[in-house]
Amino acid sequence: MIVLTSKQMREVEKIAIEKIGIPSIGLMENAGRETALEVKKILEEENLNSVIVISGKGNNGGDGYVVARNLYNWGVDVKVFLTTSLGAISGDAKVNLDAILNMGIYVAEITQREHLKFLEKTIKDSDVIVDAIYGIGLKGEISGITKEIIEMINQANKIVVSVDIPSGLNADTGKIEGCAVRATKTVTMQFLKPGLLVYPGVDYAGEVRVAEIGIPYRLAAEVGYNYNLVTSEDVKLPKRHGNTHKGDYGKALIIAGSKNMTGAAYLCAKSAIKAGCGLVKLAVPQSVQSVIQGGLYEVITYGLEEQNGILSHNALSSVLELIEESDVIAIGPGLTHDRDISQLVYDIVKNTDKPVVLDADALNALVGRLEVIQGKKIILTPHYGEMSRLTGLKIDEIKNNLFEVAKTFIDRYKVTLVLKGAKTVIATKEGSIYINSTGNPGMATAGSGDVLAGMITAFLAQGFSEEKAAIYGIFYHGKAGDIAKEYVGEYGMTAMDILENIPEALKCSL
Ligand SMILES: NC(=O)C1=CN([C@@H]2O[C@H](COP(=O)(O)OP(=O)(O)OC[C@H]3O[C@@H](n4cnc5c(N)ncnc54)[C@H](O)[C@@H]3O)[C@@H](O)[C@H]2O)[C@@H](O)CC1
């Protein structure tokens, strides 16, 4: 599903208005009316009738006046408060402000501290707050009296409907600019915005609805959009042809496991099989082979050279031979971190041009010498901690700038990055960003990432591009977690529960 940054949104609006000739006031009318309809629905459902619209000085505020006008016409008790003086309003917003003044709708300015008490009382007496203070025109941090108004809205414990984006939320990053309105619902105009889809933005936006306001969809392609929300529409699985055999669904080699982490290897290999890979081979340290083979009926295991239950560099030639017979490779889950592993991973990556998924310890192994991945068919699947080790950035810097960090990384290395988190973000070689829409906090459990690595490997093996394998992998991994949640809830969910629901998740596509 298309997602536009604030800059791209402005560009599509400009084309719609200036090149196509769609009247801007018509777009504002649609934006305000769509929001008013949402508010009306809430009022009817909850049997409520009074609304306060709080408008800022730009076009987001203009949408707010249209909301007020429509609600008033429908018999709702509505009042409008401005965070600026009436004289500061111009353009389409002014046209709509004049209209509500002419209709006799109550309008008041909140420009001085002494007005705040009155606003507080009106908020208290209202059922629903419409937040039309700032939209995509917000620049920098909110301060002064507007900050106090936003804090008042948040403390009021009322139903809040935000117009376009919650005021104070950075539409592009999801960061909070000083403070932000915590909405119950956000009605966003025509296209989703990235900031609504990642934390903390997700928590502030509440339920998000995209309202169609009359900007042609094709304009998104015209401005070269590059952000996408991954939804079920984007991950339709191709129907399998009858006349096929296991070789048609790929041979994957997984290099994983060590004496204390046999489970990681198991989860990854089993997930690859469950996600449709034709044949999975699993290379593990010799001494753990019999333990792992026990529960893995469908997987061929290989016991390779090791030292104290950890693969040694002497395993390299055996690994390279196995790679010769494989279509795709996954390296990492449960390998542990030591010097030999580090050199082994480095040499494997250096010596192959086949698609490779690098997860967990394989990522740690390449810290400081990532140049070896440059331009290869590689998918990296770091969580924030691993990304921090790879880039030298602090975890908070990564969390607060997911898109920027991901883009900088792929600009440099030209690979596919799956940056795992509560909202997993993919950055592709071509510069596209994908944000996942599935998953839940029950998946924050040991081994969950090993399952994902196995699933991405399976899609690669079945002939998907790196980009597609990553997209399908994150979506169906989250979907399997969502199905698991229905049965076991979030607290008790384990990686095995996710794994066992992979087939059910994939069935949703058919
Ligand atoms: N342009 C269009 O065609 C349409 C725009 N629409 C609405 O218009 C919004 C964008 O409108 P605008 O571009 O007027 O921007 P906004 O209404 O989001 O806010 C911009 C105003 O706030 C001020 N401002 C920004 N950051 C500030 C800060 N940190 N502290 C204090 N003041 C600050 C700016 O100086 C400007 O006056 C959208 O989010 C959407 O709601 C809709 O009406 C649909 C059509």
Ligand SMILES: Nc1ncnc2c1ncn2[C@@H]1O[C@H](COP(=O)(O)OP(=O)(O)O)[C@@H](O)[C@H]1O
């Ligand atoms: N709160 C959450 N909401 C949705 N998905 C989550 C959440 N927490 C974790 N996940 C997902 O679970 C997986 C955890 O992976 P990872 O941290 O590598 O686990 P492990 O190393 O234990 O296997 C990732 O795919 C991540 O996106």
Ligand SMILES: [K+]
């Ligand atoms: K808003």
